[in-house]
Amino acid sequence: MTASPRPRLAALDALRFGAAAAVVLYHFTARTSSAWGDGQAERLGGAGRWTGYGSLGPELFFVISGFVILMTAWGRPTAHVVASRIGRLYPAYWVAVLSTGLLLLVVWPEGKQVTAHQVLVNLTMLQSALGVDHVDGVYWTLWTELRFYLLLGIFSLVGITRGRVVGVALVWPWVALLAERAGATGLATLLVADYAPLFAAGMALFVLVGDRERAERRLLPWLAVGTNTALAVALVVPSRTAVLERTTGYVPSAPLLALAVVACVAAVAVVVLTRVSRWEHGGLVALGGLTYPLYLVHEYWGLGVIRLLADQVPAAVALAAALVVVTGLAWAVHRYVEVPCGPYLRRETLALLEGARSVVLDRVMRGPRMVQAMS
Numbered sequence: 001m002t003a004s005p006r007p008r009l010a011a012l013d014a015l016r017f018g019a020a021a022a023v024v025l026y027h028f029t030a031r032t033s034s035a036w037g038d039g040q041a042e043r044l045g046g047a048g049r050w051t052g053y054g055s056l057g058p059e060l061f062f063v064i065s066g067f068v069i070l071m072t073a074w075g076r077p078t079a080h081v082v083a084s085r086i087g088r089l090y091p092a093y094w095v096a097v098l099s100t101g102l103l104l105l106v107v108w109p110e111g112k113q114v115t116a117h118q119v120l121v122n123l124t125m126l127q128s129a130l131g132v133d134h135v136d137g138v139y140w141t142l143w144t145e146l147r148f149y150l151l152l153g154i155f156s157l158v159g160i161t162r163g164r165v166v167g168v169a170l171v172w173p174w175v176a177l178l179a180e181r182a183g184a185t186g187l188a189t190l191l192v193a194d195y196a197p198l199f200a201a202g203m204a205l206f207v208l209v210g211d212r213e214r215a216e217r218r219l220l221p222w223l224a225v226g227t228n229t230a231l232a233v234a235l236v237v238p239s240r241t242a243v244l245e246r247t248t249g250y251v252p253s254a255p256l257l258a259l260a261v262v263a264c265v266a267a268v269a270v271v272v273l274t275r276v277s278r279w280e281h282g283g284l285v286a287l288g289g290l291t292y293p294l295y296l297v298h299e300y301w302g303l304g305v306i307r308l309l310a311d312q313v314p315a316a317v318a319l320a321a322a323l324v325v326v327t328g329l330a331w332a333v334h335r336y337v338e339v340p341c342g343p344y345l346r347r348e349t350l351a352l353l354e355g356a357r358s359v360v361l362d363r364v365m366r367g368p369r370m371v372q373a374m375s
Contacts, residue, residue: 021054022056025051030051063268073160082349084346092333095293096136101135118132119135129143169203169228205268229261229262236257
């Protein structure tokens, strides 16, 4: 399997946007929030019973990340991978943290109690490791993604090959689960025990794309997809059932949750392994551009709009206004922050990493030269 040409999969962009939109609807209509005032469920016609399944949007993100981040790392130096991820993640994230922090500190403090110190620590994206709460709860997925990036960075240093990817996809989630069951909390956290099967399934799907013309090599990758999907169902369904009961007041259907987890993997498989992968449309790519900033800014800005309008207009109007506002904010962040700042940060990070590498190599080589000069 040679280095991937890294095509732009427009349908995958649309799938990412669909995952973000599902999370937005879950937060606005299913999770119990003071923004709606009393009688939220009645005002929304019980929609939360169904939109609560949109809480599985992050699980879909993780499958997509397993595919896309492996595609990004394949055949590239580790420094390029690191610079690419920093340039992709941080500009929009910094704006989201600062804008949400401003909203909650100054404009709508009753929305959530946060501190200036908390906002500053959140700018690192490492707040979970530092024992500081998220300014916005959606940031938990970024901590999960960062740990996956770290593991893939280590993998990149070792050397990414087809055989190694298949082996990792088959073994890693089970090692992570064993670490968790054995009480090795630190190791389980590093190995992303709760969500490793979803990332691994995405990685195996990337291998299957490369094996498209060689059916005899597809058995083990498909085995990795199948076993990881089953393991993801076993891990996600019980925990998500408890979360939805607590946050929405509805008792979700375990079979529907299981089906939704399977659908997360199946949707990515359809998009990357069938003719859908050939779809090309600028509108789908544009939706992909909105996905990350929409996910980052939507929760408290949208709930703030709902709180402002909920007592004045019908619930559908308040919800529509919130969706318009957060989509507009996402477009602004993408257009005026991500587009100009992302490439700049990526270039500067790469230059810094390559400069540091040159210094280290120079010092390593200087030692033998000094020994020779003294002899």
